[in-house]
Amino acid sequence: MTTNTTTKSSETETQARHVFPFTAIVGQEEMKLALILNVIDPKIGGVMIMGDRGTGKSTTVRALVDLLPEIEVVVNDPFNSDPEDPELMSKEVRARIQQNQKLETTVRKIAMVDLPLGATEDRVCGTIDIEKALTEGVKAFEPGLLAKANRGILYVDEVNLLDDHLVDVLLDSAASGWNTVEREGISISHPARFILVGSGNPEEGELRPQLLDRFGMHAQIGTVKEAHLRVKIVEQRAQFDESPSVLRNQYLQSQTELADKINAARQLRNQVEMDYDLRMKVSQVCSELNVDGLRGDIVTNRASQAIAAFEQRVKVTPEDVFRVIPLCLRHRLRKDPLESIDSGDKVREVFKKIFGFE
Structure with missing residues (x-):
């Protein structure tokens, strides 16, 4: 048994870029519900959002950041390892547990990681420093986006335009929950369990059936037709562009209430x-x-x-x-x-x- 020392790190609200408030988003209830349910139970398997251009797909997904709950992770571990669940911890953390070492843990918000369309396989999966491995005899691994996304959300905008080889990487990780990097006879594996969220425009091409099936839910959204709702959306967007903090403050209470409701549901599920x-x-x-x-x-x-x-x-x-x-x-x-x-x-x-x- 290991005794875990928990240091609570309250992550500051100040973010490099302001995010549009989730509760301020008008309409698109199907998309919002699918995202919320996946945060409540990550094992639902993610959500694919398909809809017209300019319907707020990316805005809504990124707005989810404010509502994400906190999780306990091992300090200085690049894979956000869970100190309790062996399936969600790196091999190094498991080795430390077997040696009865104390694990220092901290609490941080679930991460949301963007996977850019032009990302290389090394950027997504991580790379092995062969030179260091050969000269110093150590497995020097530079973690990629899949490591960062472990126990979090991996968001792929325009997922139907993603290169086939990256689709294969995502399929492998989504199926096994692990990412394996092999190079020059050296192999490194780490946990990669994430909620896969994708968005796209059906006019730009269909998704491969193998990848489509990996998404637990599929939300279809269209352009809002009611004139009064369109006016409200345009006004909110203009206000957010002018002064993001003012709009965020207006919705602070509803954001807090929804975040608390999601947290309570995670406990109850x-x-x-x-x-x-x-x-x-x-x-x-x-x-x-x-x-x-x-x-x-x-x-x-x-x-x-x-x-x-x-x-x-x-x-x-x-x-x-x-x-x-x-x-x-x-x-x-x-x-x-x-x-x-x-x-x-x-x-x-x-x-x-x-x-x-x-």
């Missing part, structure tokens, strides 16, 4: 129960829709429990399932080019039939 009958009906919906694999069943169950926890309930209702199931299944349906019905509406129709909803 493991206590939420979902009846066998509900789980059976979810699987019936997946079967009726010919959803490949079981990922759709698993994600729908998890998302239903997360939304119940978000509303401070310990029992999942059919209404909870109805709210999340289009997000969890629409991107898993086999595409029929002749079909005119929206995939989300198709999911709702089958749900209503099996659950007996009017």
Whole structure:
């Protein structure tokens, strides 16, 4: 057993760049709900946001930074290792635990890491200093973005334009939860469990099915049509560009309340129960829709429990399932080019039939 010394480091609110307040974002409820549920339960598996240009996809994802809860990490560890969970700690930290060394820990906010489209594989995965390895006999590893994103959020804007080799890297890490870098006979592995958030414009190309399936949820967003809402969005944006701190102060209370609500839901999520009958009906919906694999069943169950926890309930209702199931299944349906019905509406129709909803 190791005794952990915890030093709480209250990370300052002052940020290099101001972030638009999440609660100030008008409309786009489907996208906001998907992001919140993934913060409550990271095992939902991330969210893909597809929509028109200029609909606030990137703004909304980056606004999530203010709401992210704090986690306990090992001090001076580049992988944000969890001092309690071996699956989320680096090999060095595990070795220290086996040697009964004391671990100094600190508390910091979950990290959000941007993966730029032009990033090299070395920048994403990390590099091994071969010269140092050969001359000094030590494994000198320069961690990449995947190391920084461990236990956090990895955000890829315009994910459908990402190079294929980087898509393969993300697929491997998302599947195994580990990143392995091999060079000149030297191999280094580290944990890389992250919430994968992607955004893109469907006009710029479809996503590879293997990567699309890795996203737990899929949110579709469109341009706001109501004139009064458009005016409000334009006014807010102008105010934020003029004086970001003034707008942030206006929404400080609602931001704090939402962050507290998310924190409470994270504490409650493991206590939420979902009846066998509900789980059976979810699987019936997946079967009726010919959803490949079981990922759709698993994600729908998890998302239903997360939304119940978000509303401070310990029992999942059919209404909870109805709210999340289009997000969890629409991107898993086999595409029929002749079909005119929206995939989300198709999911709702089958749900209503099996659950007996009017």
